[in-house]
Amino acid sequence: MIQEFLKVPASTLWLAASQTIYMVCFSLLAGTVLGMALALVMVLTRPYGLLANRPIFFVVSSAVNIVRSVPFIILLVAIMPFTKFVVGTRIGTTAALVPLIVNIAPYLARLFENSILEVSEGIIEAAKSMGATTWQTIWHFLLPEARASLVLSVTTGTIGLLGSTAMAGVIGAGGVGNLAINYGYERLNMPLMAVTVLILVVAVQLIQTFGNIAAQKLRHLS
Amino acid sequence: MEEIIRFENVDKIFQNRKMSVTACKNIDLTVNKGDIFGVLGYSGAGKSTLIRMINALEKPTAGKVVVRGRPISELTGRELRLARKDIAMIFQQFNLLNSRTVFQNAAMPLVLNHVPKAEIKRRVDEILDFVELTDKAEAYSAKLSGGQMQRVGIARALTTNPSILLCDEPTSALDPKTQDSILGLLQKINRELAVTVVIITHQVGIVQKICNKAAVMENGRVVETGEVRAIFAKPRHPITKVFVDAVIDTSIPRLVLAEAQAARGAQRIVSVRVLGGNVCDTFVPDLAARFPVEVKTLSLSVNEIQEDVLSVFNLQLIGPEEETQKVLSYLGTRYDYEEIGADWSL
Ligand SMILES: Nc1ncnc2c1ncn2[C@@H]1O[C@H](COP(=O)(O)OP(=O)(O)OP(=O)(O)O)[C@@H](O)[C@H]1O
Ligand SMILES: [Mg+2]
Numbered sequence: 001m002i003q004e005f006l007k008v009p010a011s012t013l014w015l016a017a018s019q020t021i022y023m024v025c026f027s028l029l030a031g032t033v034l035g036m037a038l039a040l041v042m043v044l045t046r047p048y049g050l051l052a053n054r055p056i057f058f059v060v061s062s063a064v065n066i067v068r069s070v071p072f073i074i075l076l077v078a079i080m081p082f083t084k085f086v087v088g089t090r091i092g093t094t095a096a097l098v099p100l101i102v103n104i105a106p107y108l109a110r111l112f113e114n115s116i117l118e119v120s121e122g123i124i125e126a127a128k129s130m131g132a133t134t135w136q137t138i139w140h141f142l143l144p145e146a147r148a149s150l151v152l153s154v155t156t157g158t159i160g161l162l163g164s165t166a167m168a169g170v171i172g173a174g175g176v177g178n179l180a181i182n183y184g185y186e187r188l189n190m191p192l193m194a195v196t197v198l199i200l201v202v203a204v205q206l207i208q209t210f211g212n213i214a215a216q217k218l219r220h221l222s
Numbered sequence: 223m224e225e226i227i228r229f230e231n232v233d234k235i236f237q238n239r240k241m242s243v244t245a246c247k248n249i250d251l252t253v254n255k256g257d258i259f260g261v262l263g264y265s266g267a268g269k270s271t272l273i274r275m276i277n278a279l280e281k282p283t284a285g286k287v288v289v290r291g292r293p294i295s296e297l298t299g300r301e302l303r304l305a306r307k308d309i310a311m312i313f314q315q316f317n318l319l320n321s322r323t324v325f326q327n328a329a330m331p332l333v334l335n336h337v338p339k340a341e342i343k344r345r346v347d348e349i350l351d352f353v354e355l356t357d358k359a360e361a362y363s364a365k366l367s368g369g370q371m372q373r374v375g376i377a378r379a380l381t382t383n384p385s386i387l388l389c390d391e392p393t394s395a396l397d398p399k400t401q402d403s404i405l406g407l408l409q410k411i412n413r414e415l416a417v418t419v420v421i422i423t424h425q426v427g428i429v430q431k432i433c434n435k436a437a438v439m440e441n442g443r444v445v446e447t448g449e450v451r452a453i454f455a456k457p458r459h460p461i462t463k464v465f466v467d468a469v470i471d472t473s474i475p476r477l478v479l480a481e482a483q484a485a486r487g488a489q490r491i492v493s494v495r496v497l498g499g500n501v502c503d504t505f506v507p508d509l510a511a512r513f514p515v516e517v518k519t520l521s522l523s524v525n526e527i528q529e530d531v532l533s534v535f536n537l538q539l540i541g542p543e544e545e546t547q548k549v550l551s552y553l554g555t556r557y558d559y560e561e562i563g564a565d566w567s568l
Contacts, residue, residue, distance in 0.1 A: 074228065102315040122317035123317055125279065129277055129279065130306065131303035132334050144322065145319060218321065220365075
């Protein structure tokens with residue numbers, strides 16, 4: 001049934017979906033870890049931060065800006081040698097993970113940085129007055145207080161990633177977005193195009209709704 | 223009396239690229255063990271900066287701050303963190319963790335000290351009972367009233383049995399009734415747990431209610447300091463007078479004063495502050511019996527300070543110049559008095 005309507009085998013569709021899910025989940029996981037590390041470095045070393053350090057802050061913050069200013073489609077191609085070095089190949093779904101992570105980590109880093117900076121100065125003051133170490137301040141004060149906002153940041157990042165995976169088709173990564181471009185756009189398969197777009201729209205809605213609900217729960221206000 | 227906090231010629235200057243602000247200047251101050259020490263001053267006087275130097279949230283630009291014999295202003299790293307664990311602090315905006323329950327908030331200093339779970343439970347239950355919040359233990363702090371939030375702040379501050387409690391405007395965000403209950407709690411902490419309390423405020427009423435010692439600040443300087451009773455009995459600095467006058471009524475109703483001033487004959491009008499015991503009934507007759515002068519009471523206010531009585535008598539002394547002069551010198555040796563001139567107006 002699917003096959004007749006969309007003019008592609010169902011297995012193609014499933015493969016595309018699983019490729020997208022694989023790319024989003026893996027790069028989200030790695031990007032979150034990396035992004036959080038970068039965010040913490042920036043929060044701590046920024047002027048008046050707990051470990052204020054101008055050179056480190058300048059370097060990390062600039063690096064984040066530079067990577068963020070490169071459009072993903074260019075990044076994808078530009079870091080191919082690096083990709084090859086890390087995963088041993090320049091093309092395919094796994095090869096796409098490298099640029100995806102390089103792209104999303106600085107983006108998440110900025111979002112996380114903002115979330116953590118939203119925590120009031122008074123909370124940090126309280127932590128200091130209790131004699132908390134820097135690590136304790138992060139773990140017991142900053143992250144718990146920022147967690148609702150952090151969840152929303154991850155949500156935004158996930159949706160951004162979903163968009164990026166479509167472009168990863170350029171290096172043969174497959175995925176739902178790529179399906180829409182290859183079959184839908186280039187072969188003028190309108191039904192397929194419509195269905196893939198619909199799938200993406202629904203996915204974005206679900207992710208956002210889930211993120212909002214989780215954040216609301218974490219705020220303990222309801 | 224044993225000293226617990228000492229400021230030695232402390233300056234604090236905030237410097238940035240554009241300008242420098244002198245928040246504290248030439249501060250010399252001693253707080254003794256067991257004091258409830260009030261720091262009184264208007265906004266921007268430097269009170270917060272002063273109290274924040276006691277736990278080294280700010281470091282002096284000159285001089286040093288000594289807490290329990292150790293120069294906290296010179297400690298760093300682990301030594302500083304350990305020293306801070308003995309100096310708890312509560313805040314005007316409470317600064318509680320919204321993501322945590324009342325119990326978890328109160329437990330935080332113990333968690334930071336790696337205290338075992340069972341011990342935390344025992345200690346936090348005990349302290350929540352002390353601040354009367356046992357029934358709210360599992361509530362999230364965002365859903366509490368302001369007074370309850372400050373009680374959580376106090377519980378959190380006390381869990382580790384600190385010897386000093388710093389309070390930066392602890393009741394300024396609260397209504398008067400709640401304010402009183404928090405002040406009562408601070409007093410209870412001071413008495414029952416032997417915690418030295420330093421409290422910052424712009425409300426002289428708080429100093430009157432619970433402090434035994436106080437310092438008055440203006441433009442970064444301590445302009446007056448001492449026993450609260452003495453400060454109220456005899457405020458010296460103009461700004462102290464303004465503060466004290468806000469709670470101790472020294473005025474004479476305009477009509478009464480005008481009538482007194484209109485009286486013919488030699489007379490003087492004086493305002494006398496008498497501290498110590500209730501002398502409402504005895505003061506004027508005693509004065510009249512000592513001197514051949516007619517003593518009329520124009521107005522009188524009786525005030526409680528530190529479990530003592532401060533009376534302000536506004537008196538009209540009628541009699542020959544040399545006799546009223548003797549009364550004034552008698553008053554001058556014993557009390558604080560102020561002569562109210564003919565041009566004195568309210
Ligand atoms: N971090 C800072 N950087 C620059 N200036 C500061 C800083 N903290 C305080 N000041 C300045 O120092 C002065 C004293 O401030 P402080 O907060 O100690 O006053 P305060 O008596 O506590 O006032 P309030 O009652 O408004 O809290 C003010 O002029 C203030 O602007
Ligand atoms: Mg202040």
